[in-house]
Amino acid sequence: MSLISPAARDALEAWVGHQRALKGAAENTLTAYRGDVTEFLAFITAYKGECQGLAALARITVTDMRAWMAEARSGGIAPRSLARKLSAVKAFYRWLAEREGFEPTAMLSARAPKFQKKLPRPLAVDAARNLIDAVEMQSQQPWVGARDVAVVTLLWGCGLRISEALGLRGADAPLPETLRITGKGNKERVVPVLPAARDAVDAYLRICPYPLQPGQSLFRAIRGGALGPGAIQKVVARARMQLGLPASATPHAMRHSFATHLLDAGGDLRAIQELLGHASLSTTQAYTAVDTARLMEVYDRAHPKA
Incomplete structure (x- = not known):
């Protein structure tokens, strides 16, 4: 998490704690959430060329989100996995917007890639x-x-x-x-x-x-x-x-x-x-x-x- 500002890192850990205490999320789920949001925050830092504090994170745009998703897709990530990551990032931002008092609508309007859900296959x-x-x-x-x-x-x-x-x-x-x-x-x-x-x-x-x-x-x-x-x-x-x-x-x-x-x-x-x-x-x-x-x-x- 060295590419992430201390404020963003602290906010992420506070959000993970919120998910654990109030949402009852399992530890494996929390680990996945932390990893997904960390990847996004690290990308935004590199993409913007400077450490992103909370004020900067509040100004994330749909264009920024699309750039992150394009980068992820170019790395070979499957649409289903990217949709999961986007869901985690949006959940973090909803919480952060409520805590910091900014409007997250633009960022939340980013659409997940379409994918065909795989139905489970029961055995005979x-x-x-x-x-x-x-x-x-x-x-x-x-x-x-x-x-x-x-x-x-x-x-x-x-x-x-x-x-x-x-x-x-x-x-x-x-x-x-x-x-x-x-x-x-x-x-x-x-x-x-x-x-x-x-x-x-x-x-x-x-x-x-x-x-x-x-x-x-x-x-x-x-x-x-x-x-x-x-x-x-x-x-x-x-x-x-x-x-x-x-x-x-x-x-x-x-x-x-x-x-x-x-x-x-x-x-x-x-x-x-x-x-x-x-x-x-x-x-x-x-x-x-x-x-x-x-x-x-x-x-x-x-x-x-x-």
């Missing part, structure tokens, strides 16, 4: 089952295979995010019939635990070589520390290559599959939204890859005037 039921079976075979150590199966089963059987599954502690075992999960934005939800998921976790715990400590991670790495998401992503990648599944068959795809398979079995879209912890029903619709006809079917069956 048989493919999800086969993937879990193949995951178990990727390790020569039985307890590691059992561990990986337990994690992936929680993703598919309970609709957990990988961070939520790996965030479970020893105090959560043995798993109860329902789990209280704290997800994005510190939002809590209650998730039923299927017997298959409970059994998979129990099987792992029976042969895990490390003692179960209430305050420590439930899922342990090879050397006994907390298991990270990278290990699960790698083992799923090896399993999908063995099965000939597409690259979209990721750990997160198992969460997509949880939602789609519930809906296919007659589950209510609103209830699935609650299970996934989505703030918006449109997000759940994207996860489940439902079409308009399927939504109308749910509507016709559930609406009191139907």
Whole structure:
């Protein structure tokens, strides 16, 4: 951040603190926000040829924004990533304008590049089952295979995010019939635990070589520390290559599959939204890859005037 003025640096850190304290943003999200805004501020400093204090930042124009976006695009950044960066910069400026008392309309009028949203690709039921079976075979150590199966089963059987599954502690075992999960934005939800998921976790715990400590991670790495998401992503990648599944068959795809398979079995879209912890029903619709006809079917069956 050496190219950024002390005032701008302090404002950025104050904004990040605001996002953490009042918005409940996750640390990974905050890291991305800080990086995106830092890149923008560094560009503006170089583009203007001098250190940009808060007064100078208040005079940023649409032309300046376009120059930044053109520079980013020339560096090979994808439209989707640039749109995310622009969103972070605009959020920072809204906060800064309110705090410093300037009009941000010109800067906020910069438009994000258009991109086609990639819908998640859920796996078919048989493919999800086969993937879990193949995951178990990727390790020569039985307890590691059992561990990986337990994690992936929680993703598919309970609709957990990988961070939520790996965030479970020893105090959560043995798993109860329902789990209280704290997800994005510190939002809590209650998730039923299927017997298959409970059994998979129990099987792992029976042969895990490390003692179960209430305050420590439930899922342990090879050397006994907390298991990270990278290990699960790698083992799923090896399993999908063995099965000939597409690259979209990721750990997160198992969460997509949880939602789609519930809906296919007659589950209510609103209830699935609650299970996934989505703030918006449109997000759940994207996860489940439902079409308009399927939504109308749910509507016709559930609406009191139907």
